[in-house]
Amino acid sequence: MYVITTEASFDAAHFLKDYPGKCHNIHGHRWKVQVSLQAETLGAEGMVIDFGIIKKDLKALCETFDHTLIIEEGSLKPQTVAALQEEDFALSFVPFRPTAEHLSRYFFEALQKYPVLSVDVYETPGNKAHYEL
Numbered sequence: 001m002y003v004i005t006t007e008a009s010f011d012a013a014h015f016l017k018d019y020p021g022k023c024h025n026i027h028g029h030r031w032k033v034q035v036s037l038q039a040e041t042l043g044a045e046g047m048v049i050d051f052g053i054i055k056k057d058l059k060a061l062c063e064t065f066d067h068t069l070i071i072e073e074g075s076l077k078p079q080t081v082a083a084l085q086e087e088d089f090a091l092s093f094v095p096f097r098p099t100a101e102h103l104s105r106y107f108f109e110a111l112q113k114y115p116v117l118s119v120d121v122y123e124t125p126g127n128k129a130h131y132e133l
C-alpha cells in the first residue's frame with residue numbers, strides 16, 4: 001500500500017458550547033489538517049495523486065475557515081449572530097460541535113473524490129484528532 005500525506009493550515013476561532021471549562025469561551029487556534037491518501041498501485045506518473053492537486057483542494061477547503069469564527073449551528077442566540085454579522089465578522093456555520101474530532105471527519109468527507117485513508121486535525125501542536133474508516 002502506498003500512502004502520501006499533505007497538509008494545510010488555517011487560523012480560526014471557535015468555542016465549545018456547554019464545555020465545562022475555558023474552551024466554552026471564544027478562542028483561536030492555528031488548525032493544521034493532514035490528509036493521507038492511499039493506493040495499492042501507482043499511476044503511470046509514479047504517484048498516488050500529484051501533491052499539487054490534492055494540496056489545491058485541501059487549501060481551498062481550509063480557506064473557507066481561515067480567519068473566521070466557527071460556530072455550531074444553533075449554539076448562539078439569533079440576536080448574537082445578528083450582532084456579529086452586523087459587525088461584518090466572518091462566520092463559518094457547521095452542523096456539529098467544532099472539535100478536532102468533528103473537523104477531522106468533515107475534511108475526510110469533503111475530500112471523498114480522493115482515496116482518503118485518514119485525516120488528522122491538530123488544534124494545538126500537541127493535540128490532534130484522527131479520523132479514518
Ligand SMILES: Nc1nc2c(c(=O)[nH]1)N=C([C@H](O)[C@H](O)COP(=O)(O)OP(=O)(O)OP(=O)(O)O)CN2
Nearest residue numbers: 014016023027029098099100101123124126127129
Ligand atoms: N478531545 C478533544 N478535547 C478537547 C478539544 C477537542 O477538540 N477534542 N478541544 C478543546 C478546546 O478547543 C481547547 O482549545 C483545547 O484545550 P486544551 O487542551 O486545554 O489546549 P491548550 O493546549 O491551550 O491547553 P493549556 O491549558 O494551554 O495546557 C478542549 N478539549
Ligand SMILES: [Zn+2]
Nearest residue numbers: 023027029123
Ligand atoms: Zn479550542
